[in-house]
Amino acid sequence: MFDFDFDRLEEENQDGNSLCGFLVVGLDGSEYNLTLPSNTTVREVKASLEKAYGIPVLEQRICHANGLRELPDHCRLTAAVCQLSLVRVEVDWFSRLQRNPLELSNAPACIRADKGMVQQAAKRDVSAIAYAAAELRGDEDFAVYMAKENGNALRYFSSELRRNRAVVLAAVHNAGSMLKYVDETLQADEEVVLAAAGQDAKALMHASPDLVKDTDFTRRVIAKNRLAAEYVQSLALDSRSRELQRRQEEEDKQRYARDIEDAKITVDAAYALYQRGAIFLDARSEQEFDRSHISGALPFSEQTSVLRSVIMQRGLSATLASDSVVQRLRGSLRDTVIVYSDNGSDDISLGYISRCVRVAQELRRACRLEPSLGSSHRVRRLLGGLNQWKRAGYPTNGEQRLLINNSILLEGGIHACLGLESDM
Numbered sequence: 001m002f003d004f005d006f007d008r009l010e011e012e013n014q015d016g017n018s019l020c021g022f023l024v025v026g027l028d029g030s031e032y033n034l035t036l037p038s039n040t041t042v043r044e045v046k047a048s049l050e051k052a053y054g055i056p057v058l059e060q061r062i063c064h065a066n067g068l069r070e071l072p073d074h075c076r077l078t079a080a081v082c083q084l085s086l087v088r089v090e091v092d093w094f095s096r097l098q099r100n101p102l103e104l105s106n107a108p109a110c111i112r113a114d115k116g117m118v119q120q121a122a123k124r125d126v127s128a129i130a131y132a133a134a135e136l137r138g139d140e141d142f143a144v145y146m147a148k149e150n151g152n153a154l155r156y157f158s159s160e161l162r163r164n165r166a167v168v169l170a171a172v173h174n175a176g177s178m179l180k181y182v183d184e185t186l187q188a189d190e191e192v193v194l195a196a197a198g199q200d201a202k203a204l205m206h207a208s209p210d211l212v213k214d215t216d217f218t219r220r221v222i223a224k225n226r227l228a229a230e231y232v233q234s235l236a237l238d239s240r241s242r243e244l245q246r247r248q249e250e251e252d253k254q255r256y257a258r259d260i261e262d263a264k265i266t267v268d269a270a271y272a273l274y275q276r277g278a279i280f281l282d283a284r285s286e287q288e289f290d291r292s293h294i295s296g297a298l299p300f301s302e303q304t305s306v307l308r309s310v311i312m313q314r315g316l317s318a319t320l321a322s323d324s325v326v327q328r329l330r331g332s333l334r335d336t337v338i339v340y341s342d343n344g345s346d347d348i349s350l351g352y353i354s355r356c357v358r359v360a361q362e363l364r365r366a367c368r369l370e371p372s373l374g375s376s377h378r379v380r381r382l383l384g385g386l387n388q389w390k391r392a393g394y395p396t397n398g399e400q401r402l403l404i405n406n407s408i409l410l411e412g413g414i415h416a417c418l419g420l421e422s423d424m
Helices: 007-011 043-052 093-099 101-107 113-125 127-130 140-148 151-154 165-172 176-181 191-200 203-205 211-212 215-224 228-262 268-273 286-291 304-313 324-331 355-369 385-391 414-419
Strands: 019-026 031-037 059-065 083-088 281-282 293-296 337-340 381-382 396-399
Touching: 007 228, 007 414, 019 043, 019 304, 031 043, 043 059, 093 101, 093 113, 101 113, 101 127, 113 140, 113 203, 127 151, 140 165, 151 165, 151 176, 151 355, 165 176, 165 191, 176 191, 176 203, 191 215, 211 215, 228 355, 268 337, 268 385, 281 293, 281 324, 281 355, 286 293, 293 385, 304 355, 337 385, 381 385, 385 396
Parallel strands: 019 083, 281 337, 337 381
Antiparallel strands: 019 031, 059 083, 293 396
């Protein structure tokens, strides 16, 4: 037996840019010509033979022309090795697919396009259809046959066949749950849904909501499958629940919009309330508060978590009730509460909403859930924020210049460039 040096084969030429003509000779004398990079691998030679000559990779054994020792797939060939031998090994695909249906994924194109072979594999494991040739998965006759054998096959057909009424009917007759994978038009088809629900009552969950609302249709479904009654009732309740939820969300949006508008207060009106003992809450960070704030205001950025707890728990716990700001709110129920930040913008077209808007909205919501916090209508937000308060010359502690996010805001160019506050 010829002893071939594989290491020398890989080292003879490291130049992978030049092309080389390879002659592959079969044991029967057949010749196959390939043009590939000079340092190509045996695996790439096999792939090229399959693509150019239709010889399945699994049937190929490549040897050096001077011996019958098989070359491993990772072995690199050089320009010095231009002739190879091909030994074909017959593969019994029928037996192979009987043992492991998913071997269809490794089969040559001719096997994956063979109806008999694919049917054999699908009988053992219907998911093998996923590896069938595209033209076969798009064949209506094949699809109808397979759907009648196993309705779950529908999942592996082309999207066009999942819109085919005949194919879908064949599938849902023995696998009603496949209604989930069909086109919306067929989910609203009475005959298709009736067939699916007759086989599996749960299929109603994937039917058109309008169809499920049809009393006459649901009676026909229940007459065919008594178990469907439970799902009809459940879906009806879900439908009503979704409608109520939609209405609630719409009401919440409208209330939120009204609250934003109703809560506004101008700087002069706020100062008048300030003189009568209104509670001012600073929605900015602790560092910003320390640098500058309205005289007598309370820092409230850290307490926003308190509001969320009130909302989540729908009431005050003993721990929350001991919070100093909460105690102040509960002890002054007649006083207006004014929340402020730097500029107090509510122009959402700029891509954000000011901190004072968010805090004021949360405080209003907390007041609705916890009566001891007082009326939600007493919570207001300061238009123009701390900067407008400073412009008006009203009492301020700390830095008197205008600030935005704790940085000095210069009037004119920079202010015009920034526009309203980036109160994130």
